[in-house]
Amino acid sequence: MIAEHLNFTWAVVHLDSRDHFGKPDGNSSWRGGTLGAVAKGDADLSLNVWVQLDQSRVVDFTTPTRISCLTFMVPRPHILGSTADAVFQPLDKLVWSAWLLSIVVVTVAARLLDRTARRVGAVTAGGFGSLLDSFLVLLGLALVAYVPPSKASLGPQRHLITWWVVYSVLMTTAFSSGLIAHLTMLSFEPPINSAKEIVDHGLTWASTYVPNFHVMLNLENASEKRLADGMRLVDPQSWEPTVASGRFVVHGQKMDSFYFFWVGGNLGAETLGKMRLMRSCLAQYPVAIAVAKNSPLLEPFSRAIERIREAGLIEYWQRLVVRRKGRAAVRSLFIDTINRDGPQVLKVSQLWSAFAILLYGLAISTAAFILEVVVKPPEMHLKTI
Numbered sequence: 001m002i003a004e005h006l007n008f009t010w011a012v013v014h015l016d017s018r019d020h021f022g023k024p025d026g027n028s029s030w031r032g033g034t035l036g037a038v039a040k041g042d043a044d045l046s047l048n049v050w051v052q053l054d055q056s057r058v059v060d061f062t063t064p065t066r067i068s069c070l071t072f073m074v075p076r077p078h079i080l081g082s083t084a085d086a087v088f089q090p091l092d093k094l095v096w097s098a099w100l101l102s103i104v105v106v107t108v109a110a111r112l113l114d115r116t117a118r119r120v121g122a123v124t125a126g127g128f129g130s131l132l133d134s135f136l137v138l139l140g141l142a143l144v145a146y147v148p149p150s151k152a153s154l155g156p157q158r159h160l161i162t163w164w165v166v167y168s169v170l171m172t173t174a175f176s177s178g179l180i181a182h183l184t185m186l187s188f189e190p191p192i193n194s195a196k197e198i199v200d201h202g203l204t205w206a207s208t209y210v211p212n213f214h215v216m217l218n219l220e221n222a223s224e225k226r227l228a229d230g231m232r233l234v235d236p237q238s239w240e241p242t243v244a245s246g247r248f249v250v251h252g253q254k255m256d257s258f259y260f261f262w263v264g265g266n267l268g269a270e271t272l273g274k275m276r277l278m279r280s281c282l283a284q285y286p287v288a289i290a291v292a293k294n295s296p297l298l299e300p301f302s303r304a305i306e307r308i309r310e311a312g313l314i315e316y317w318q319r320l321v322v323r324r325k326g327r328a329a330v331r332s333l334f335i336d337t338i339n340r341d342g343p344q345v346l347k348v349s350q351l352w353s354a355f356a357i358l359l360y361g362l363a364i365s366t367a368a369f370i371l372e373v374v375v376k377p378p379e380m381h382l383k384t385i
Helices: 002-006 033-040 093-120 131-142 155-184 195-200 222-229 236-244 298-310 313-325 328-334 348-375
Strands: 045-050 059-061 066-075 204-207 248-255 259-262 275-277 283-292
Touching: 033 045, 033 059, 033 283, 045 059, 066 195, 093 131, 093 155, 131 155, 195 222, 204 236, 236 248, 259 328, 275 328, 283 298, 298 313
Parallel strands: 204 248
Antiparallel strands: 045 283, 059 283, 066 248, 066 275, 066 283, 248 259
16 A cells, blocks of 8 residues: 555565574674665565664664564463362362351350250250260251251250251352362463563473564563573474474564464464463564665655554554454464363362262271270270160
């Protein structure tokens, strides 16, 4: 559109350099890349260039077309397996503490009611003869594993038991609902969203060329410095297997919130499905067209870009091109976790903590039985009438 408006023709200059934009050589000039070609006069302009100080010394920039967000494509979080405390995770620790405290308080109250009723000769509910018996009865009611034999036998504890049952139904319903949701939904590791987390996870930066680290990163930051020092150059032929291994991150530019461009070889849908984008930007730069110093193209190009941008055409074209030509696998990079399998069927690996609790309970019950029946002297055994 700009070429038509300004009445000029254009052709693409192909460069052999692996360095996309080139680098400053320390003598107020530029070496290699598209900017080196513009600075030397081998090309008239370079598209989609970051506007930053080093580059502005050798080329001029038009009005920016957009803001570029430099970020990394990182491996997706792994699925977390079930742990021994999985059945306790639906409720907060404070809720568990409050539930346990309520059982203790109601146990003591039920035992006091039983003792008071016996002193005045009133009918009492069975099963509250001791604190342990009271605790087991109330725990059975809470777990819907015990039902009192009849209303007449509840005695003065009937109101306490009634409200305890109501409370227990609410609590067990909330717990069971949370447990089902917790076990049937996949849990993932925390996503990687910073250079520090990349380093902490032992991941390596992979690239097909050596980028300008001081432009992309804050090298005074220890994590970003380690990330830059550990960068590995990858041969284009082994590019996709390297990224697909899940041990590397890839840098690129995020365009708003709908597309991502990286410098390197092509990546298939399967490899991209294993990756996601960091939410944070390591650096942000305006993106513009670079032209040679004092080029007559600078003013007309800037004026045309301003008109196009004010009309909203740049954003419209970006979204139109992405919608028509963009790959769905690239757009999926913006999704933190992908689960295409629907609701999960509960497996032993997800419920093994419940079986572990049963084993613990059987072991404790066996020990208690041995202590009460085998170890105690015969005269202390219960007699059967």
